[in-house]
Amino acid sequence: MSAPSKPPASPRGKAVPSSRLSRLWHLGMATGSLAAGLGTKGLMEISRRQPSQRGPIELAPAQMRRFTERLAQMRGAVMKMGQLMSMDGSDLLSPEIAEILGTLRHDAEPMPLGQLAATLKNAYGKGWESGFVQMQLQPIAAASIGQVHRVKTADGRELALKIQFPGVRRSIDSDIRNLRFLLTTFPLLPRDLDIAPMLEEARLMLHRETDYGAEADAMRRYADRVGTHEHLRVPRPHEDLTTPEILAMDFLQGESVERVMQQGAERQHRDLIAQLLVELSFRELFEFGLVQTDPNFANYLYDRPTRRLSLLDFGAAQSVEAQWVECYRQLARAARADDRAGIREGCEALGYIDAHTPREDANEMIDLLRLSGEPVRQSGAYDFGQSDLFERVYYRGRELFMDNRFRRTPVPGTLFLHRKFMGTFMLCRKLRASVDIHGMLEPYL
Incomplete structure (x- = not known):
């Protein structure tokens, strides 16, 4: 040790x-x-x-x-x-x-060393130290669910141990109730907006994220789908050291994508990262049927010398039903062709509007989605570094939201897909990258 x-x-x-x-x-x-x-x-x-x-x-x-x-x-x-x-x-x-x-x-408070030792003992039993020849007690990452430690096992494996914070799983339901209490007690949201379905979906997702056995299974399935890709790496779980509170996986080298942004990496690196993530998002939805829905920048590591992107954290991986895949395919076709009627059909299928939505509100929603689809419509590379699209969408969406024009929430099963798509969009913007989204989407339509 x-x-x-x-x-x-x-x-x-x-x-x-x-x-x-x-x-x-x-x-x-x-x-x-x-x-x-x-x-x-x-x-x-x-x-x-x-x-x-x-x-x-x-x-x-x-x-x-x-x-x-x-x-x-x-x-x-x-x-x-x-x-x-x-x-x-x-x-x-x-x-x-x-x-x-x-x-x-990336900077949650680490748990006290005594609590860390107790968690390891509960998971691996008395004398757990004998299974490791080295353990970095300072976590290399600490986020909302757990913290990660780099270790070397007695049989020579270089691993990362993701150790769940004690009590986090038990606190999820009370946290969601507390959030609902604050959001409904104070005038923070439009009064006609029913947030119950969104909060329930968030509760279910957080419970999935704290199920490390399910995450190990999702990581395995995801790695099988990615296969041997020139630029993408997915860690493999190690079942002998994985428990309900600890997820053991391959240790992968790299720096966080956020650090790549801050250090002003060359355009070739920034464009490659964005292109890989956009392409991967399309493959997840249209090929894999399995989407890693957490857009946290810290979930990606980039190794500049090898130009490889490592994908981390599969607690939020979610299978997508075939009906939603086809719904998004049709909506993507409509957005790419600037087909207003098709966009309306997509809005109805996803629950944004229905047959009883006032015409003016429905048109506003369609206009907002048309605006969001600008990178999809533009032939050739879309330069996110020169675009103010996010601001235009944000301010228009906020204005409609504050005017109580959004009376419906998306179908709960699609809520975290929206989070993934928006997260990928924001990564492209943060990277100031150029990406041919129009062309990359075409094979899937």
Whole structure:
């Protein structure tokens, strides 16, 4: 065993709050910090901002840091919420605030060393240390569900152990109830919007993400589908060391895609990463029938010397029913051909509108989807680095949302597919990449 390394932020780590009341208290404190960071003026600005007001929203860094620290300490469902907030992919927040919020994608509080040792003992039994010749006690990653440690086994395998935070699985239902309480008690959403189906789908997805046996199975199936690809790598699970709380997998080298963005990688690397992820998204939906729906940037590692992209974290992998595959295929055809009637049919199939939706609202939704389909319609490479499409979609969508024009939510089974597609779009924008989406989509239509 190697000597323990000292984690940079919190040497001892912080235990996960476990009771519903304590988690509600932490969530309330986090929400209060965010509200204080915005201030009355900021809250009004966000709710009433016009599309012409393109500058970043200014927040108080101290309160925003306290907000992220609360979510990082809680882990679990509420930290997932913060991760999604951090992935807006635009210039809506000042660079300093975006950087603070972005830490939620990879910087959860690690568990205390005593809690880590107890978790390993519970999983592997007394004397578990004999199975390893080296273990890096400082986690190489810590996110909302667990933390990852690099190890070398007694039989010579280089592995990554993803160790689930104790109590996170038990806290999911209470977190979702707490989120629902806050969202419905305070005027944070349009009053006619029924969020119950979305929250229920989120609850089910989080339970799937904490089932490490199911994740190992999804990782195996996904690796089989990717096969031997020149630029893509998928780790294989190691069943002998995988338990309900620990997932053992191949250790893969690389730097996070987010770091590649920050360090200003050459255009060839940025374009390749974006092209690989777009192509993979199409294959997942139309070939695999299995989609990894978590768009967190930290789920991808890139090795510049070999130009290989490693795919991590399959807890959010979701099988897609054939009916939804065909629905998205038809919608993609309509978007590519700018077929307004076809787009309307897709909107109805996905639950955005129905036969009783007022004509004006239906037309607004169709217009918004047509706007979103700009990269699909454009023949040749679409330059995300030069495009302001995200801002246009964001501001128009927010305006319709605040005007209570979105009265329906998507079919629950498709909710996380939308998260995947939007996440891939934002990655392309963050990478400032050029991608021929029009041409890459054609073989699947």
